[in-house]
Amino acid sequence: MGTLAERRIGPPLLKAEQISLAFGGVRALSDVSLEIREHEILAIIGPNGAGKTSMLNVINGFYHPQRGTITFKGETRRRMRPHQAAETGIARTFQNVALFRGMTTLDNVMTGRLLRMRRNFLWQALHWGPALKEELEHRSFVERIIDFLEIQAIRKVPVGQLPYGLQKRVELGRALAMEPTLLLLDEPMAGMNVEEKEDMSRFILDVNDEFGTTIALIEHDMSVVMDLSDRVVVLDYGRKIADGPPDSVRRNQDVIDAYLGVSHD
Amino acid sequence: MEFLDAVFVTPFASMWDNPEFLLEVLIGGLLTGVMYSLVALGFVLIYKASGVFNFAQGTMVLFAALTFVGMLEKGMPVWAAFLVAATVMTAMAFAIEWVVLRPLVNQEQIILFMATIGLTFFLDGFGQLVWGGDVHPLDIGIPKDPLIIGGVLVNEFDLVAAAVCGSLVAALAVFFQKTAVGRALRAVADDHQAALSVGIPLKTIWVIVWAVAGVVGLVAGILWGSNLGVQFSIALVALKALPVLILGGFTSVPGAIVGGLIVGAGEKVAEVFWGPATGGAIEDWFAYGLALVFLLFRPQGLFGERIIERV
Numbered sequence: 167m168g169t170l171a172e173r174r175i176g177p178p179l180l181k182a183e184q185i186s187l188a189f190g191g192v193r194a195l196s197d198v199s200l201e202i203r204e205h206e207i208l209a210i211i212g213p214n215g216a217g218k219t220s221m222l223n224v225i226n227g228f229y230h231p232q233r234g235t236i237t238f239k240g241e242t243r244r245r246m247r248p249h250q251a252a253e254t255g256i257a258r259t260f261q262n263v264a265l266f267r268g269m270t271t272l273d274n275v276m277t278g279r280l281l282r283m284r285r286n287f288l289w290q291a292l293h294w295g296p297a298l299k300e301e302l303e304h305r306s307f308v309e310r311i312i313d314f315l316e317i318q319a320i321r322k323v324p325v326g327q328l329p330y331g332l333q334k335r336v337e338l339g340r341a342l343a344m345e346p347t348l349l350l351l352d353e354p355m356a357g358m359n360v361e362e363k364e365d366m367s368r369f370i371l372d373v374n375d376e377f378g379t380t381i382a383l384i385e386h387d388m389s390v391v392m393d394l395s396d397r398v399v400v401l402d403y404g405r406k407i408a409d410g411p412p413d414s415v416r417r418n419q420d421v422i423d424a425y426l427g428v429s430h431d
Numbered sequence: 432m433e434f435l436d437a438v439f440v441t442p443f444a445s446m447w448d449n450p451e452f453l454l455e456v457l458i459g460g461l462l463t464g465v466m467y468s469l470v471a472l473g474f475v476l477i478y479k480a481s482g483v484f485n486f487a488q489g490t491m492v493l494f495a496a497l498t499f500v501g502m503l504e505k506g507m508p509v510w511a512a513f514l515v516a517a518t519v520m521t522a523m524a525f526a527i528e529w530v531v532l533r534p535l536v537n538q539e540q541i542i543l544f545m546a547t548i549g550l551t552f553f554l555d556g557f558g559q560l561v562w563g564g565d566v567h568p569l570d571i572g573i574p575k576d577p578l579i580i581g582g583v584l585v586n587e588f589d590l591v592a593a594a595v596c597g598s599l600v601a602a603l604a605v606f607f608q609k610t611a612v613g614r615a616l617r618a619v620a621d622d623h624q625a626a627l628s629v630g631i632p633l634k635t636i637w638v639i640v641w642a643v644a645g646v647v648g649l650v651a652g653i654l655w656g657s658n659l660g661v662q663f664s665i666a667l668v669a670l671k672a673l674p675v676l677i678l679g680g681f682t683s684v685p686g687a688i689v690g691g692l693i694v695g696a697g698e699k700v701a702e703v704f705w706g707p708a709t710g711g712a713i714e715d716w717f718a719y720g721l722a723l724v725f726l727l728f729r730p731q732g733l734f735g736e737r738i739i740e741r742v
Contacts, residue, residue: 226628252630264625266618276611277618281630283611301611344629 175396176204179348179380180225185234187220187404194220195231195404202348207374208382209395209412213424216401218384219261222350225382226258227251239347253281257346259337261353261384267326271336274325275311278343279304308343315339315369331362338369342377349373351383355390363387367394392416400424437708445704455583456703457696462589464695465596469651471672471679471687472600473644478681479620480640481532483543487550489669491645494558495520496652496661500567509571513649520645528638555666566662573657592654599650600688603643607684616640620682674722680732689733694718 178201187195195217202208210218223229225236227246235242238254257278266274283300312318315335320328325336334354341349354370355363367390373379385391391398391412398415400408402424408415415421446453470492477485485491498519502512531546575588607613619626619636627633655665675694679686698717706713725732 228624228627248624248627249630249632252628258628260625260628264622264628266621266625268621269614269617273614273617277614277626277629277631280611280615297611340629 174378175206178202179204179239181237182221182225183235183237185221185224185231185236187217187224187229187231193404195224195401198234198401198404198406200399200406200409202380202382203397204380205374205378206380206396207370207394208380209391209398210382210384210401211386211388211391211398212401215403216424217404218401219352220404221401222258222352222382222384225251225348226256226350252344255344255347256350257341257344257348258350259334259341259352259354261356263330263333263337265325265333265337265340268324270322270324271317271328271339272308272312272321274336275308275339275343276304278340279308281344311339311342314342314372316365331358331366334358334366335369338366338373342373342379345377347380349379349381351381353384353386355385355387363390370394388416434708438705441708442704451582453700455585456699458583458585459589460696460699461692462586462593462695463699464692465593466651466654466691467671467675467695468688468691469596469599469647469654470669471675471691472603472684473647473651474672474676475679475681475684475687476640476644476647479684480616481543481619481637482540483532483547484540484681485644486544486547487554488644488648488672489666490551490554490558491520491523492648492652492655492669493661493663493666494523494554495645495649496569496656496665497558497562497567499649499653500569500656500661501562503569503571504567513653516649517646520649521642524638524641524645527641528634532637533634551666555663559663564663566660567656568660569653569656571653571657588658595650595654599647600684603647603684612639671718674718676732677722677725678732680734683732683734686732686734694721697721 180202181199182201183199185195185198186193198217198221200210200221210221212218220229224231227248227250230245235244236246237243238256241254266277269277282304283297312321315338317332317335317339320332320336325333328336338351338354341351351370355366358366370381370383371394374381383394385394395412397410398408398412399406400415400418400421402420407420407424408418410418470488473488473491474485477483477488495516499512499516502515503509507515527550531550532543535543535546573588573591575586578585578587578590605613607617615626615631615636616639618629618631619633623633626636651669652661652665655668659665659668671694672691675687675690677690678693679688679690694717698714701717702711702714
């Protein structure tokens, strides 16, 4: 992707500055700063317990860091609620698929449109007139996403019954339905076979290309990370130890030590 | 010997001899069961959406009914009294979210449960303060004449009650399955985190479920009250919803309905046919006995989600 990738990447969309987060005595993040630039695919990697998921949780407001600020679209905030993050255009998926298990694929993806519905709750509750028309518009948008992700066949299936790989895809669909500016993916390929991983990689690249969505993802499969990402941030024990293009990060000695372990004698 | 006979032979013999009577008892029981279902439904709505076991549901039923009767006694027409009572229940949902749920967000379930016990005592006292402790007769013109349908005796009032409950459940089903708000409610019930991540405001949803549970309680209260008069024992009758929930599963709307029907029909049949063997009063404990059996062998209930814990 080389030069093409560099050309489409814009200024920072999100800046995390000196984020520190602790749970009681356990430090999850210490003084981590990172940027996510417009239109890029950023990979956050690191050994287990490095603080990757904590970082995503801070970005979308699930956790409130003790210190540090998040600036998103030029607006700095200290405490933010997850639904506010969603309102400003941050969507995410979860490490252990968090879908609405009793609902169908279609309904799951439709929940992603809730914030885009302009009619207030009362109208929607009555399910009549303008609200019904709006519902139909959203429905057609959702059908496009379903086509895009090639999950037409399971539209009416309750997601609890789907295999894991498809559940991950539905979860991506729900996040896309929000039309996010920033998409956070927590291990989108965990537990998938090679073929499913290839499909998912293709979808991630297509989303980035076609919708211009900025993506930050956590992934353990190094070949996937190297192929997909424009930039890689490495966390270890809650600190950032490297930040740069995939090739340079791969050769970084600190990173190799963090992954392989280094003797301290 | 005589006792065994009364338990194992006589009841079945009399069922066999007079099937119409059995049918009558069964139908009467099912119709009472519908009312249990209605109270249980209020519990399920709140439990699903906020994970709170609302001990105060029974008192909410009572409070709603008291408000309704109070408005009627002030000379309001039935529809206006209903609107006022529904508004009061909605206002109460806002107040509960603000005073009880919001400060306790993310606390253990048991703490929220304790808070609802507090709420029970508060509403109980507050209700007496405002409306007094007397029994208020309630008659909103539902006919109470016995009917004979196909040789079976049915009380007209029970039929009306069943029709009201049926339409309410149908309306709720449409609301939950077809509307965007319903979708948001189901989403919150399924997974709080995921719901937050797509931008569903939990607090608004809580207010909505508590308000809906309040209005369902109001309907239940009006029906119970028309039968027994509006009095403080209604809150106790509502405790019958507990075994109903254990049977049906705490998270299942269909479960609440089926559970209510089973308890209603079961206790009537047990009372009528096995009552003579034990000297009666089976109706009072049958539901709890059944719940105990379920707790031993199928703790998730008939329709509840299987409880699987990682160890």
